[in-house]
Amino acid sequence: MSKTNDSLTGVINLGNLDSKPSIDAKRKAKRKMYDKLFYRFCQGTIFFALVTLVVLVVHILMSGLSWISLDFFTNFTSRFAERAGIKAAIFGSLWVLFLTASFAIPLGVSAAIFLEEYAPKKLWVQWVQINIGNLAGMPSIVYGLVGLAVFVRYFNFERSLLAGSLTLTLLILPIIIISSQEAIKAVPLSLREAAYALGANKWQVVFLQVLPAALPGILTGVILSISRAIGETAPLIVIGALSFVAFTPTNIWDEFTVLPIQIYNWASKPQAEFHELAAAAIIILLVLLFAMNFLAIYLRQKYQRYKL
Amino acid sequence: MNSFKNIFIGRSIHLLLILSVSITILTTLAVIVLLGKESFEFFKEVSIISFLFGTKWSPLIAPHSFGVLPLVCGTMWIVFGAVLFAVPTGLLVAVYLSEYASDKVKSFLKPVLELLAGIPTVVYGYFALTFITPLMKWFNPEIEVFNAASGALVVGIMILPMIASLCDDAFTAVPRSIKEGGYALGANTFEVIKDILIPATKSRIGAATILAVSRAIGETMAVTLAAGATARLTADPFGSVQTMTAYIVQVTMGDAPAGGVEYLSSFAVGTLLFIMTLVMNIIGNQWIFKSRMRIV
Amino acid sequence: MSASLSENKEVILETKDLNVFYGEKQAIHSISMQVKKGTVAALIGPSGCGKSTFLRSLNRMNDFVASAKVNGDVFYKGQNLYSKKADPVEIRSQIGMVFQKPNPFPKSIYKNIIWGPKINGFTGDMDLLVEKSLKRAALWGEVKDRLHDSAFDLSGGQQQRLCIARTIAMNPDVILMDEPCSALDPRSTQAIEDLISELKRRYTIIIVTHNMQQAGRISDETYFFHEGHLIESGDTKMIFTKPSVQMTEDYITGRFG
DSSP states (O other): OOGGGOOOTTOOOOOOSSOOSOHHHHHHHHHHHHHHHHHHHHHHHHHHHHHHHHHHHHHHHHHHGGGOSHHHHHSOOOSSGGGOOOHHHHHHHHHHHHHHHHHHHHHHHHHHHIIIIIOOSOHHHHHHHHHHHHHHTSOHHHHHHHHIIIIIIISOOTTBHHHHHHHHHHHHHHHHHHHHHHHHHTSOHHHHHHHHHTTOOHHHIIIIIIHHHHHHHHHHHHHHHHHHHHHOOHHHHHHTOOSOOOSOOOSTTSBOOOHHHHHHHHHTSSSHHHHHHHHHHHHHHHHHHHHHHHHHHHHHHHHOOSOO | OOOHHHHHHHHHHHHHHHHHHHHHHHHHHHHHHHHHHHHHHHHHHSOHHHHHHOOOEESSSSSOEEOOHHHHHHHHHHHHHHHHHHHHHHHHHHHIIIIIOOHHHHHHHHHHHHHHHHSOHHHHHHHIIIIIHHHHHHHOTTSOSSOHHHHHHHHHHHHHHHHHHHHHHHHHHSOHHHHHHHHHTTOOHHHHIIIIIHHHTHHHHHHHHHHHHHHHHHOOHHHHHHTOSOOOOOSOTTSOOOOHHHHHHHHHHTTOOTTSHHHHHHHHHHHHHHHHHHHHHHHHHHHHHHHHHSOO | OOHHHHHTSOEEEEEEEEEEEETTEEEEEEEEEEEETTOEEEEEOSTTSSHHHHHHTTTTGGGGSTTEEEEEEEEETTEETTSTTOOHHHHHHHEEEEOSSOOOOSSBHHHHHHHHHHHTTOOSOHHHHHHHHHHHTTOHHHHTTOTTSBGGGSOHHHHHHHHHHHHHTTOOSEEEEESTTTTSOHHHHHHHHHHHHHHTTTSEEEEEOSOHHHHHHHOSEEEEEETTEEEEEEEHHHHHHSOSSHHHHHHHTTSOO
């Protein structure tokens, strides 16, 4: 076979770089235009997303800011907008925050440690892992139904802080487990090996070396999960948290309300002034949540030695 | 050396850890047993066929009727609208993040997306009710105060960060070398994205869409506030509808007596909701898992 | 190919005072060199000497490294690739590149080959183009019955030849190869080396290699890099037998590497 004649007839001739006018020039211009257009389109989408966030925040600030005063924090809710406040909701939210965190963090982090460091590589562990993934995707309102049937009715906790916090614990447990697992996974094997090589045993390696190294990552995940719990409304409504509460809870058996429920309650009233009250309460809620978010992001960027 | 004390500590820790994990299994069992039991009670009074295929939902006002299709219809309007908005938008945001944004821009945009994802659903509901709906009514005063479109749009905004981050994960998993292979053949960025990046990640984009659908189905407060409480089979997205989730809220807020058929109906609806989202989550997670096993 | 023959050939690619920086760090120090049409030029040197960085600046692939900054000039057929008017996309359609690890697209073998020509406006017979490109890449016999299978089903060596085939399909003037055999077994390496000697009759090839025997076997000209400097260049036989710089001799005889 004579290979020298085997030329690629018809193969594109792209011409010189100094593109003299040719049939190709139009095509080239078109390709360039699409490329540029698409870039602008992506940019526009990002811009749109940012504008949406800004509009949301500005809209809420404009509606609610003028309602925030000292009275707003010290008054209970009321049928009259000008006398209504969020004292009960704030206390309720703080109780829920504290209780849920103290249930969910130890459970979630231990489960993550077990799955990453102790669990045998067996089929049932894989199933547990898949199960946790599915629990994380279960709608929050289904957790509400579970809480209603288990804590409120079966254990007879009534519509107490305890029932609400336990329900939210179940809700955020899978999220805490998954994010803690990620943080533990990011700790390199070499650290464990170094500790073992110095004669440490398993629990010493895990709790004295791996866990401290993974701590910033775990904390970030934990804070984000707790802030998720603080913003939840539906499951608490389902278990019967009240929307008209004129007292602050004193122990875990008390009935309660939380900020999101108060917001929902005010927002679903037809009067405009209650909508503005809702906006005011949203400002307080968002300040709380954004503060937690910033703390989480700060912790991650500042202390995380092992990137995910 | 392993002293008795150390062994004892090790054993106790092991036991405690297993107990923590078992909570997750117990939760799943509780979900299945309880939803199953209460639904079973419900289906003693209402036949499954008339529940699944009935076209009239009137649980509180006589004559009682428990056909779930109007609620499914309401949910589907929300899902359809939200996904229609959020999937293309989320995809473009992810493309921008992974292909165009500099590290500096990325380190600003990613936290912003997280922030957007961290805003509670009730806030989005408020936003839909007091901003999006009035805006829509400004364009067309005929639109009802409570309408599916407003709810769908706001749910779309809510799930956008999730889709963007799932797609971004998918894009970053594509080896850089494959993209470079495209550029080395004289392709521009748009061509590399369109012909290499997106085809290589299509199963994960699909998975992201399925997970987004599942999220939208389970979305509660935003649609309860914005989309209304009128259970009806409707072809009009600008009218009031009721979703499955909004119904559960309505019943449980109304303090229905335990054991009554209204109370039980919320569990039947919850079971349907649970099955729908479970199936989608399993498919979606499986697709992501499988595509991670492959090179791209 | 003898040295005297390549003397007469025209220069196709030329760099003048080319510097590349990664952030503060300078990776390439003021390199000036010429590559003549129809030759195989080998860039050798210890790892980290900047030969890959240099290669990637010849078709503006360094544009994708955010921290990389290039100054100096690269002339391709007399035109400056780093002038404001130059279009990197067009440059890359004429100066092809084969990478260290085979990087086929997650598509069929057939589509891997036609994608480049298609986006560049090729309207001729696709089947013929695929056949000829695969024949030139010495892969046709092995894949002609499964052109529509995924490229990922091929072995590593076959994938690399596919990547060469898809580069050939663009009919480039110059093919840059960045250690194309480093991820391959000896048999596939042999196949690729044979292929390169076959290809040099049509294309100018600039190949980075860490394997000196390979450079000796396949190249006409050799360029020795060390810590971002071009230490010595010239006819391959000369470099390998009578290098004029001590450092080159030390490297070639294996005293460091």
